[in-house]
Amino acid sequence: MSIDSQKTAHTPLALEFKSSTFSVPVLVLTSDNLLVIEEQLQQKISLAPEFFRNSPLVLDLQEINKQGYDIDIAALTGIIRKAGLLPIGIRGGNLQQNKLALELLMPVYSIHSGGVSAETQKQKTITPVPEPKTESESDTDVDADVTTTTLITQPIRSGQRIYANGDLVILAQVSAGAEIMAEGNIHVYNTLRGRALAGVRGNTEARIFCFDLQAELISIAGNYKVSEDLDDTVRNKPVQIYLQDQALIIKDIVQHH
Amino acid sequence: MARIIVVTSGKGGVGKTTTSAAIAMGLAKKGHKTAVIDFDVGLRNLDLIMGCERRVVYDFVNVINGEATLNQALIRDKNCNLLYILPASQTRDKDALSQEGVGRVLDELKKDFKYIVCDSPAGIEKGAHLAMYFADDAFVVTNPEVSSVRDSDRMLGILASKSRRAVDNEEPIKEYLLLTRYSPERVKLGEMLSVDDVQDILSLHLLGVIPESKSVLNASNSGTPVILDEKSDAGQAYADIVARYLGENRPHRFIDDKKGFLRKFFGSK
Numbered sequence: 001m002s003i004d005s006q007k008t009a010h011t012p013l014a015l016e017f018k019s020s021t022f023s024v025p026v027l028v029l030t031s032d033n034l035l036v037i038e039e040q041l042q043q044k045i046s047l048a049p050e051f052f053r054n055s056p057l058v059l060d061l062q063e064i065n066k067q068g069y070d071i072d073i074a075a076l077t078g079i080i081r082k083a084g085l086l087p088i089g090i091r092g093g094n095l096q097q098n099k100l101a102l103e104l105l106m107p108v109y110s111i112h113s114g115g116v117s118a119e120t121q122k123q124k125t126i127t128p129v130p131e132p133k134t135e136s137e138s139d140t141d142v143d144a145d146v147t148t149t150t151l152i153t154q155p156i157r158s159g160q161r162i163y164a165n166g167d168l169v170i171l172a173q174v175s176a177g178a179e180i181m182a183e184g185n186i187h188v189y190n191t192l193r194g195r196a197l198a199g200v201r202g203n204t205e206a207r208i209f210c211f212d213l214q215a216e217l218i219s220i221a222g223n224y225k226v227s228e229d230l231d232d233t234v235r236n237k238p239v240q241i242y243l244q245d246q247a248l249i250i251k252d253i254v255q256h257h
Numbered sequence: 258m259a260r261i262i263v264v265t266s267g268k269g270g271v272g273k274t275t276t277s278a279a280i281a282m283g284l285a286k287k288g289h290k291t292a293v294i295d296f297d298v299g300l301r302n303l304d305l306i307m308g309c310e311r312r313v314v315y316d317f318v319n320v321i322n323g324e325a326t327l328n329q330a331l332i333r334d335k336n337c338n339l340l341y342i343l344p345a346s347q348t349r350d351k352d353a354l355s356q357e358g359v360g361r362v363l364d365e366l367k368k369d370f371k372y373i374v375c376d377s378p379a380g381i382e383k384g385a386h387l388a389m390y391f392a393d394d395a396f397v398v399t400n401p402e403v404s405s406v407r408d409s410d411r412m413l414g415i416l417a418s419k420s421r422r423a424v425d426n427e428e429p430i431k432e433y434l435l436l437t438r439y440s441p442e443r444v445k446l447g448e449m450l451s452v453d454d455v456q457d458i459l460s461l462h463l464l465g466v467i468p469e470s471k472s473v474l475n476a477s478n479s480g481t482p483v484i485l486d487e488k489s490d491a492g493q494a495y496a497d498i499v500a501r502y503l504g505e506n507r508p509h510r511f512i513d514d515k516k517g518f519l520r521k522f523f524g525s526k
Binding site: 154155156157158159160172173175176177178191193 | 407410411413414415429457458
């Protein structure tokens with residue numbers, strides 16, 4: 001009743017969708033032998049029981065699928081729960097495994113965008129481009145391009161644009177008015193004066209590393225800062241840039257202790 | 258083997274035509290048969306700087322269109338018989354040039370000349386594109402101020418990606434920096450970028466610094482390339498540049514305002 005009466009007045013907003021990034025341990029499986037998995041899991045946990053207690057966990061099935069093994073997802077999650085861990089999703093699974101996981105109410109994560117599932121991801125400003133399918137990879141959603149690295153040794157001049165499917169490594173300078181983009185990480189072992197956009201397909205784990213930050217714009221997965229937003233304390237020195245809770249963090253590469 | 262040199266900058270008014278005239282004359286004076294071509298169709302200037310404007314009969318566009326032979330259009334310089342000028346058309350525009358036509362004229366010149374200097378128009382449009390397209394070497398003329406440096410950087414990007422050598426995946430164009438209208442006093446006062454500032458942004462091999470000098474204007478007005486004014490600082494700077502381009506090792510001058518102080522400067526970092 002009290003709720004009803006409140007409703008007539010100006011009801012304050014009860015909920016809001018927000019996007020957030022979490023660091024979650026991933027359990028990479030390399031065997032389909034449940035007994036061996038259980039034994040080794042117990043061994044690991046006994047090393048630091050407090051650390052693992054009620055810890056969320058994502059299961060990575062990429063390796064065992066590569067080796068052609070199959071695994072009983074339901075039995076596996078049982079073993080993990082028994083060990084005191086809370087499985088919250090899988091990645092690198094095939095169609096059947098993904099379906100099983102969803103039946104067990106576990107979200108399916110994409111292999112290269114850690115912590116972002118299709119259901120919970122807030123609509124980004126970037127429109128995702130369909131993944132190029134690789135012919136040999138049966139039905140696991142492993143993108144072979146992610147591992148490719150583009151290496152550039154010539155200066156990137158004003159007006160030039162570079163796009164890399166995976167990581168982008170540049171040994172020369174990037175001039176003001178140039179634009180470099182990568183689906184993965186960007187490394188510039190020289191002065192970065194132009195625009196650098198990493199994780200352009202929404203990979204929030206992507207980072208930018210540069211030897212001398214003088215950039216016009218930096219962006220990771222659509223979250224950007226323009227030159228004016230860059231503090232003097234981060235300019236003109238080696239830094240790395242990454243995303244944390246949707247905020248761009250710029251940090252010295254060389255850590256002073 | 259003939260070499261095609263483009264003198265380019267992106268920005269206008271930085272000294273491309275002055276430089277083209279000076280280095281073409283310098284190369285010819287060193288005994289190399291040299292042609293200098295004005296690519297600025299519609300805004301013909303090179304003939305004025307070279308002092309041959311009253312001898313223009315046919316021009317570059319006439320040759321491309323087959324209305325005149327190359328020999329009819331080339332004007333022999335009055336100071337040096339190894340130097341020839343191919344003037345631009347003043348009545349046409351850049352659309353009169355075609356890649357195929359320019360390529361044909363350059364191929365013909367290459368049979369007879371050691372160096373072919375292409376004086377590029379400002380901008381990055383068709384005229385500038387065709388001037389640099391066939392080049393082997395690029396002299397990038399830059400003034401010590403930010404917009405000129407930015408435009409030079411843009412032009413360097415075009416040289417590296419749109420030239421024939423880039424398109425055919427050959428060895429890239431050799432790029433050289435020429436810093437013109439340089440005034441050490443104004444650099445000291447913080448009114449002008451220093452050589453180091455410009456090098457920091459462009460990281461390019463520095464071929465030479467040409468000081469801001471009254472002799473350049475005087476030379477233009479009298480129609481004699483400034484390199485012939487051997488007593489002037491700008492003339493000497495261009496002579497140094499030609500010598501360095503030909504492989505001589507000459508220390509850089511005109512960078513510092515201290516008299517007689519020769520500063521060693523290492524081109525690219």
